[in-house]
Amino acid sequence: MFIPTLERQCTSEQREKFLPLCYDYRIIGTYAQTELGHGTFLRGLETTAHYDPNTQEFILNSPTISSIKWWPGALGKTSTHAVVLAQLYTLGKCHGIHPFVVQLRSLDDHKPLRGITVGDIGPKMGFGPNDNGYLKLHKHRIPRTNMLMKYSQVSPDGTYTKPPRSTLTYGTMTFVRVLIVHGSAIALAKASTIAIRYSAVRRQSELRPGEPEPQILSYPTQQHKLFPLLATAYAFHFVQLAMMKIYTDVNDQINNSNFSRIQELHALSSGLKAFTSWVTNAGLEVCRMSCGGHGYSQASGFPRLYADFTPSCTYEGENTVLMLQSARYLVKCVRDARSGKTLPGTVSYLSEDVSAVHSGGSSGRDLSNLDFLISLYKQRASNQVHFASDKVDRGISAGMDLVGALNSASVHLVSAAKAHSHYFIAKTFVESLKLLKASSELQNVLHQLASVYVFEGIAQSSGDFIEDYILSGSEAKTIRQLAVDLLPLIRVNAVSLVDAFSFRDEVLQSVLGRYDGNVYENLFKWAQNSPLNKTDVHPSYHKYLGPLLKRNQSKL
Ligand SMILES: CCCCCCCC/C=C\CCCCCCCC(=O)SCCNC(=O)CCNC(=O)[C@H](O)C(C)(C)COP(=O)(O)OP(=O)(O)OC[C@H]1O[C@@H](n2cnc3c(N)ncnc32)[C@H](O)[C@@H]1OP(=O)(O)O
């Protein structure tokens, strides 16, 4: 995050000064924004940067215990520099959060500089090798030119020039949220690879006396656990491609001072980061548990995969908060549509009247047609967004201010943002396959994946579709059955579909997911390396177990 922030927020002179140092690994940096007392509420950050026109320096301080920077990756022991987000004060006025480059450690002996106290925040659930750290600043001075001044400036006499958009400071977070969508796709693909390969190797239970124990991948319940998640990994692959394309297009516009789509990008990236990381987080656990006891071993790769992925739901914007950000924009779009404004691409459906198109219950609708089902996802999203938006309007009519009305409707706003994200993902998956240049056999297999993703997505949220009369109960039941009917067809290609991710064994880090499937020999070999097996009789025997047993034996 250090380098992307410099790339996006530096003037050209600052780029020339800082970026070569980063690219050549002459300095190592981190992004120090979060504090002990604030992670989500950026305007509440307390670190200060007071401008001293006499020396043309900023004086940085952590004025309170809650202002200590806390969590930034590699801050504790590794980084020599940081981008520090602080409240800018100049000529006695506060101008809000701005980014500053701060050297933390000497480039000679790596010791912290004067006014800098840094350290590791202690063991975490995962990311063991990463020294997430703390930073306490005490009257630490940096040159004026260390404030990143692409968008806002402080002149030598302390005069402040404000940015064209205050939220341009938040740009790096949007970029990393887009990366996390990719991270979700990768993590779920890894978990699917491990679980499906192992399920093809593992044989368990005798269905009928005398018959060989079947591969657990043959059980419909195992397929129902794993194949929708495999399809989701493919869906997220195509979504992260689409998301990155939108990000790149909007970022190019921003670089040409066209800020018209910055809100749409923020809302989409927030919703997709939250949606994909939540779904992946839950999916990793389903994959682990589908591997039985061996899934719980470190040898499976699941414990580390989960412990390292799960903070994706928290960092870079806590998921609930990001869903609310997305929903806030959707409410704004409903208002804009009602006042006749044209809505941008990813939200244009909110100005369509989707309610009349598909009233549930009419017979003869082709419930296996993906284009038709995507129109139902659209209707569900539109209904939920309008419902939540009407709740906000009713709150305001009842005398609340906008913030109060948004807060009181926030549970429904999160549901609406989830439905919006789900519609975008399902639509993107189906549309991406149409554009794919692939053999008819491959198209057929991928169509099976898209179908099980779309069917299962409705089955798992059928209440949404039935409550709004988008589907009748019997239609929902039919779609649920369509998903189950697809499972044996996907079974045929399941191992090939995970092999297609082509994770090397060294990357997958899983004995269960080995490409050669030679699990048992390698589990036994892996166990030999357990530290406890260094000696046949563990030293603790002589201190504890031995005396205990001997004492009790003497009583016999
Ligand atoms: C190559 C492939 C690789 C694949 C593999 C990769 C895998 C992994 C990838 C990567 C590794 C990950 C490593 C990262 C580790 C963690 C890093 C960190 O955690 S860094 C800290 C993150 N911290 C947050 O995210 C704070 C969250 N809080 C906020 O953003 C704000 O406080 C927020 C949005 C919650 C509230 O902002 P307000 O206090 O200014 O208030 P309001 O009124 O809500 O916003 C004002 C206006 O600004 C807009 N806005 C807010 N944020 C925006 C943004 N980012 N862009 C554009 N507009 C934004 C809003 O839409 C609103 O607009 P209107 O007034 O309605 O028009």
Ligand SMILES: Cc1cc2nc3c(=O)[nH]c(=O)nc-3n(C[C@H](O)[C@H](O)[C@H](O)COP(=O)(O)OP(=O)(O)OC[C@H]3O[C@@H](n4cnc5c(N)ncnc54)[C@H](O)[C@@H]3O)c2cc1C
């Ligand atoms: C592994 C890891 C790495 C990290 N790396 C970095 C880094 O490199 N740099 C950095 O600056 N930070 C980093 N962070 C910090 C991270 O960005 C924050 O933890 C994150 O932004 C969430 O903020 P918080 O911890 O204050 O949670 P809080 O915001 O306190 O969230 C706690 C609860 O409050 C709820 N909540 C908060 N606000 C609202 C609201 N407005 N409406 C409804 N509910 C709300 C949330 O939904 C959540 O349930 C990292 C964190 C982790 C775990």
